[in-house]
Amino acid sequence: MTIVILFHDITSLLLVIYLVILIAGGGVMLRINHVSKSFKGQQVLRDITFQIAEGESILLLGANGAGKSTLLKIVLQMLKQDRGSMEWKGKKPHIGYVPQAPSMIGNLTVYQFASYVLSLHGKRVQVLTVLQDAGLEPKKKVLTGNLSTGQMKRLLFQLAVAVKPKLLIMDEPTAGMDLEAKRQFRKRLLDVRAEGISVLVTTHILLEAEELADRLLYLEDGVIKVDRPIEDIMLDRKSISFRTDFKYKGFLLSMGYTQQEGLYQKLTEDADKELQLLIQHNIKFTQLEIKGDTLEQYVEGLEREEVGT
Amino acid sequence: MKSIVVTVGMELQRMIKDRYFLCFSLLMPFIFYILFTYINRGAAVDGIEFDYYFLISMTCYSLVVTSVQTFGIQIMYDRMQTWMDYLFTHPLTPSQYFISRIITQLLLNTLIVSLFFLVVNAWKQFDRPLEEWIMTSLWLLAGSILFLTIGILIAQSRKVETASVTANIVVLGLAILGGLWMPLQTFPNWVQMIGEWLPSYLFARGAWTIASGEGIEIFNIIILTCYFLVLFIGAMILQYRQRS
Known part of the structure; x- marks a missing residue:
């Protein structure tokens, strides 16, 4: 009763609980501390510090060459940072990944490819469900090399979410998708967020991002220029x-x-x-x-x- | 372990459909075999009937092509095309991936040896004991590991074009100068002197000496082991440098 009087409505109550968890540090899934990276003497990332909370969706933006893909690769541990550290809450969780340019091996069929990826996670039984969700069930015997970029991304996205990652990293996930596929992607991504999966995404289609992300990270010349909640940005200016x-x-x-x-x-x-x-x-x-x-x-x-x- | 088994299964599905593998590792050596045994019918080399001698030569050639060219270039492509990066975001570590690739290649090499030996023996009806077939097969499979390390070395190239050209030169050099296409005795002395030290010649020589009843020479094993160690260490150093 007292709680209801204090917070007027359930939304405020949830917001306060969320903030308390964040402040206590319990909701932080990943902390990136002072990460720097250079290639052949050229500094690509400088002193990057931010954190990803559990269930939070972060939009990573910046001009070409700002360091977005490098940062994603460091989080994915495809690249090692020169300086700084990454701290996961507990054991490093499984990260789902939808790459920007999916150049997959071309001589496996869609079914074989999906079956292989899911088998690595011990979830081979879900192959047909994944193909249906990706709208590719009729193409299960087609070679992956013959899929369009949009179709391949749909498949990679469904594979990434099928194995229930704690963090989903997507590099331009809707590039190459047609309108219907984009609509389906947005719907599915909202489901993913409802499941409490954290998301780190780069996209050029910002109309989508307003709905799908909580926070904006804007990189400029390898430095974080903006790190703000999207709601704030939209209320602010x-x-x-x-x-x-x-x-x-x-x-x-x-x-x-x-x-x-x-x-x-x-x-x-x-x-x-x-x-x-x-x-x-x-x-x-x-x-x-x-x-x-x-x-x-x-x-x-x-x-x-x-x-x- | 499960990741390795699943990856080997996937790689086998992939390789069996690979036209390059089917054409250069299986079809081409078999056509060479038909052609050369027809030209040299009735001949013998070092007391071994040419048909059997050349079966060993072409099986070795096929193993060299598969291990150096097909395996090396495929790893290179996988690395360049971000396929490996994607794979490693799943429960599969780089070492598990490389172990899977090597197991796959050894299984393919077993397939190559079995296929050549079974098909050609069914055709030519060689009068040789089963133990000799088994001994020769085991020697060829063990020796093929050396050529896999050459494949891994070539896969460290920075450009696909460089890897492709290097692999072609290495395979042709090993095949021709190593006496796999024509017996080394048919070459001038100075070529023979070079050829006798090449790993491809020493590799095939092990199988030829089994066929002639002499058994594998210790010297042969020592030299091949040295080649393996040098190439393996070289491949590891290059891989470490590339990652860092």
């Missing part, structure tokens, strides 16, 4: 727009607004302060709209800053 009299144009443009067909617009980190300022200057406006920034807009802003520097 807002787009304010309104219509007003032409006489205010000069003032508004000097305040950083853009104007298009009588509509004034500005991206701001403090919409309330912006609104107060308009009121203080007696600016009469109509059709006022304050919208949260989309992840896409936010990342575009980061990329613009990067190009600027």
Whole structure:
């Protein structure tokens, strides 16, 4: 009774429990501490520190060459870091992996390939279920070398989740998929998250990421530039727009607004302060709209800053 | 252990469908055998009838091609095409993978020896005791491990093209100068002097001496063991360097 009074609703209660677990460190699955990596004297990752909580989904972004794939490979232990450490909670768990460019051996059939991968995990009985979930049951006798990139990724994704990993790492998982396959992928990924599997994903399709990820890690030149919850990002920066009299144009443009067909617009980190300022200057406006920034807009802003520097 | 068994099964499925293996390791030596035994019918080398002598030569050649070229280049491709990286995200360690590949290759080598011996013996009806067939087969299988290390060495190349060219040169050199295509006695003296020290010649010579009733010479075993140790250590050093 007391708990209900204190927290008003179940969502707040769950949030507080989640935060308590995080603070206590019990929910952290992997800690990456000050990891650096260089190739032939060229520094690719510098002092990377972050953690992945159990059940958390992290979106890893950055321009080409920012170090995303290197970081994924270090987490997967395909590469060894030059400096720093990785600490798993307990024994290193099984990691599911969907590679960016799946160049698999071409002369196994889809069935043989799936059967082999599942057999390594002692789950060979699930082959047909996996092929059905990947929509590839009719192609079970086709050689994997004859599958399209999208089909291969569907298969790799279903294989990765079929063995119930604790962490799922995906490098551009939807590249090459058609619309229907992407829709199915999103649905399945939501199921995966509901199962409590942590996810570390790179993608260029940010509309998907808003729904599917909890946190954004943005890499720039091998350094983490942003590490923030996506919800925060979307609440934080807002787009304010309104219509007003032409006489205010000069003032508004000097305040950083853009104007298009009588509509004034500005991206701001403090919409309330912006609104107060308009009121203080007696600016009469109509059709006022304050919208949260989309992840896409936010990342575009980061990329613009990067190009600027 | 389960991972190794499953991987061997998968690799066997894969290899049996491999056109390169079927063509260069099975079909080509068999065609050579038909051709050369027809040309040299009735001949003998070191007191061994040419048909049997050349059966040993072509079986050795097939084992060299499979171990150096097919095995080496395939490992190279697997490494370059991220297939290995993908595999190691599953319950399979690099050492389990390499053990599986070597077991697969030894099974394929057993298949090659059995196939050649059974098919050619059914055709030519050699009058040789079973123990000799078994002894020769065991020698060839044990000796083929040396050529697998050459395959592993070639697989350390940085480019597929380099590996492919190197494998071709090594296989042709070992086959021709080692007397697998033509008896070494038909070459000039200076070529014979080089050929006698090549692992391919020493490998086949072990089987030829079993056929002539002399038994395998200790010197032969020592030299082949030295070759194996040098190549094996070389392959391990290169592999370590590449990983680090």
